[in-house]
Amino acid sequence: MGAARAEGRGARDWGSAVTNASIVLLGAYLVWYAAGWGAPWTRTLITDLVYVPLSLGFTALAVRAACYRRLDRAVRRAWWVISAGYACQLVAHTLWLVEETVLYRDVYPAWADYWFLAFVPVMFAGLMLLPGANRRQRDRVRLAVDVLTVGASAFMVFWYLVLGPLFARQGSDLTTKVLTVALPVGDLVLVLAVSTVVLRRTTRAVQGPASVLAAAIGAFVVADVSYVYIQLHNGFTGGAWPDMFWLVGCLLLTLAADRQYRWAEHREIRVERRVAGAAWLPYGAIVIAYGLLGVVAGAEGAYPFGGMVVGSIALTGLVLLRQVYALKANEEAAVTDPLTGLANRALVNERLAAVTSQPIRAHKRTAVLLIDLDRFKPINDAYGHEAGDAILVAVGTALLSSVRRKDTVGRLGGDEFAVILEDLPDQAAAEATAQRILDALKLPVVFGDQLLSVDASVGVAFRNTTKVDGDGLLHQADVAMYTAKRAGRGRYAVYAPELDGSARDAGLRRAIETGRMVLHYQPEYALADGRMTAIEALVRWDHPTHGLLMPEDFIDLADETGAITQLGDWVLRTACRDALHFPCRVAVNVSARQLAQPNLVTSVARVLNETGLPGSRLTLELAEAALLPTDQHLRARLEGLRALGITLVVDDFGVGHAALNVLRRMPVSSVKLHGSLTVGVHTDPVTHDLAAALVAAGHAIGLTVVAEAAEHEEQLSTLRKMGCDRAQGFALCPPLAHDQLTERLAATAKT
Structure with a gap:
């Protein structure tokens, strides 16, 4: 893997060097050309020389892209054909240099012209092989109409500048005439190919290089048409202004090949889209065609074609305007929320x-x-x-x-x-x-x-x-x-x-596995004589960055992700092991998810056997909401736990939905009042009366009543007067770590 990355960096380095060198070379040439330095022969020689390193560079970069295995196979196949087209350009420019500056051959067609012509079918094949998105029949028809619109407009321009004068010209031999016609016709074919690539939807990995290739072909088309036009009228000599377009096209071929290689880094982004502004291409082509028609009509006089041309242009313009607005409306509708007008x-x-x-x-x-x-x-x-x-x-x-x-x-x-x-x-x-x-x-x-x-x-x-x-x-x-x-x-x-729940869930599970969870214990006392009746196990998360986290910080997460089962098993096992040294029962909370497990009784029995704790020393606290809905399976699991000698307590009593007649039929022995009913029991008459009613209701169905969150002596006194059996809270003892609780129990035993 490291070697592959190093190889990729090396390829990018030399590729960037070739691209930068091509830019510098062309920039220096343009400065030299614009300054008008050198005699005509010198300008021709230097111009022809510049083509060769540019051609070598873009051919090497094209082969590099075709060999790059991070690209999709279809893209690499297309670039192998495009590389062959690039190679045709390399051969053509090399032959042109030899013919014009070494052999002094001033003939048309030259050997290089055949290779320039060979570039057309090869490049056409490569462009059409570039993968596009799957399209519906309607999309294919629309694409064909748009491409033909561009092609028809390009044909009008070619006819006016090259094809018409060529067919009207007399005296040329058949080979010369065929080759001269073949070059603009080939350019027309490339225009159709480029229009297809630009107008169809394609993957992002192909879109960028394809747009640069389109610009390169456009520069070549302008240069080729100009070359044929000049050849027909005056004869072409190297170093003329069409060379500027050919050279820019060569640089764009270099940039396209380099960009295709670098865009392989984004191969996983499969967003399908058109090249920006491509939808306007057919309309621009129509405008160019009518502009040319207007020029021709002006040259022929106002009658009989002038008014008809103007009217046709006006009607077509109105149709185009309507189409443009329809296109804009369709594009906005596709990406706009219809109610708010915002992006969808x-x-x-x-x-x-x-x-x-x-x-x-x-x-x-x-x-x-x-x-x-x-x-x-x-x-x-x-x-x-x-x-x-x-x-x-x-x-x-x-x-x-x-x-x-x-x-x-x-x-x-x-x-x-x-x-x-x-x-x-x-x-x-x-x-x-x-x-x-x-x-x-x-x-x-x-x-x-x-x-x-x-x-x-x-x-x-x-x-x-x-x-x-x-x-x-x-x-x-x-x-x-x-x-x-x-x-x-x-x-x-x-x-x-x-x-993030997924990240926190993973952290929570790691904490359980690596011993970052700890238990604190809070005793429960009988209000009548102060005797310790149970010790509740309370879980904490010793987080490496946030310190000691309370249950409210992670229990909901554990329940949502299912980690509560793993956490509950750890709490039960640890509490049973610690309880071997306690003077009374240990109380462990059981979640609704744990209570719903069919193998709950078997799992608890296995923990008791492994730790050696008798079932009579274990209390399981069940959330009131977990008892609904009741069914025969839940009741069977509770009966199975009770058969192990385990005491069952209903936790959070008074804020859930369990009816008293449901609790009466359940094998539970106690209910624990929710802390919200204890906090204001000594100050708020309504809370006092509600708590007293719940204590009486619990006693009426034969259950012991325990109050939690007893923070003040006044609360304990009030609870004692209303007949509450037991209490738990800071007023009696705060939650303590295992060692602290052991020391407290030892100190109490001595007194």
């Missing part, structure tokens, strides 16, 4: 592909903002789709007013929008734009006699590496946007790798 998802994706294909520049930042409306669906449901549409239109207007004219604003669908910010001076500029958007969206929308308002959550992602493509940037902005939603909505968040 297709155009946003195209702009993102273009942005991510460019190199990263110092001091210029690119950012993608993803905007998702908060509480949009309730408004849509309550007031109807017309109100929803009014809000979406207003949001589009607000977004446009918050960004620069050159920024891309698009609607991805539903209530989701995207903004692409380019050429930013720093990260703060993107964040300032995100805040302007949030401020702009705070203004209410008037709908009938209603004032409707929505907030938005904005995710911001920056392009910091060339490894991330457009979809990757949108994904990062999406991750940041959902981070903003979880943080309270109506705000923006900036993407960071640790926010």
Whole structure:
């Protein structure tokens, strides 16, 4: 792999050297030519000499591109044929130098002319072999019409300048006449080939080199037509002005071959598109043809053709104008959201592909903002789709007013929008734009006699590496946007790798495997006599950069990604091993995902056997929501756990949906009041009465009631008076690491 990269760098180095040398050589020649230095013979000799190194250079670069295995096989096959065409040019220019400056042959056709003519069919074949996109029948017909339009206009120009005078000329032998006709006809064929390549949709890896090849062929066509025209009237001598077009064409052939090689670096970007501005080519060709017709008519007089030509030009111009507007409307409709007038998802994706294909520049930042409306669906449901549409239109207007004219604003669908910010001076500029958007969206929308308002959550992602493509940037902005939603909505968040669920999931799993997870323990006490009745295991993540993370920072992620099963197994095994030295039961939380596993009972029994902890020393705390919906399989698993001697407790009691009659039929022995019911139990009468009712309800169905989050003595006193059985919280003992808990237990035993 390293050798291949080194070989690629070496090839790029010599290729760049050839390209740069060709540019310098042509530039020096043009300066010399424009200055008028040298006698006519010297100018002819130097001009003919310049062609040879240029031809050697572009032929070598073409072969290099054809051999480059990073290119698609179809592209390399086309470039092998194009290389043969380049070689025809090399032979032709070499022969021209020998004939004109060594042998002093002043004949037409010369040997070189045959090789110039051979260039036409070979190059035509190479151009047509360049791979294009799959097209429908309708697209193929339209392409054929456009190409023939360009060809017909080119034929009119060739006829006026070359073909007509040639057929009218008398005295030339058949060979001379055939060859003279063949050259402009061959150029016409190349015009058709170039028009086909430019007008059809093609891959990005072919598009750039094809456009340069088209420019090179255009320069050759101008030079060839001029050459034949001068040859017919005065006789051509090397060093005349058509040589400037031939030389520029040679340089463009060099650039095309070099660019094809370098574009192989982007071979994975398969965006199909036309060369920019190619759709206007047929219309430009028609304008040229009618312009030529007007010149001819002017030379013939106003009658009888003058007025008819003018009228035809006017009618055709109006038809073209209508077609241009229709074309523009179709192009806009294809990339525009019909409701808001913003860019649609297709155009946003195209702009993102273009942005991510460019190199990263110092001091210029690119950012993608993803905007998702908060509480949009309730408004849509309550007031109807017309109100929803009014809000979406207003949001589009607000977004446009918050960004620069050159920024891309698009609607991805539903209530989701995207903004692409380019050429930013720093990260703060993107964040300032995100805040302007949030401020702009705070203004209410008037709908009938209603004032409707929505907030938005904005995710911001920056392009910091060339490894991330457009979809990757949108994904990062999406991750940041959902981070903003979880943080309270109506705000923006900036993407960071640790926010990405996939990256965090991998980090979490690594932490479980490498021992970065730790358990803290918090005792539970009987309120009547202060006896320790259980010790709850609480998991923490000892993160290498963020320190000790609490469960609320990673439990939801673990549950979403399925890592909760691996984490739960580790917690259960570690807690059972530690509990061998505890004076009471150890309590372990079981997630809904774990509870739904068919092999749960078998897994727990295996852990008990491996650690040697009796089932009577283990308590499993089940979230109230995990008990719904109840079915025979869930009940069987709970009965199986109870048969192992395990105590089952319903956690977060009072905020879930489990009915008391459901709990009464479950093999559970305790319920644990949610902390929100304990916090205000001594200060808020409503909270006090609700907690008292739940304690009484639990006792009524024969369950022990435990209160968590008891932070103050006043809470403990109130809970004790209402008959609560047990409590857990900082007022009794904070969560402690295993060693700290061991020391506390030892100190308590001594007293």
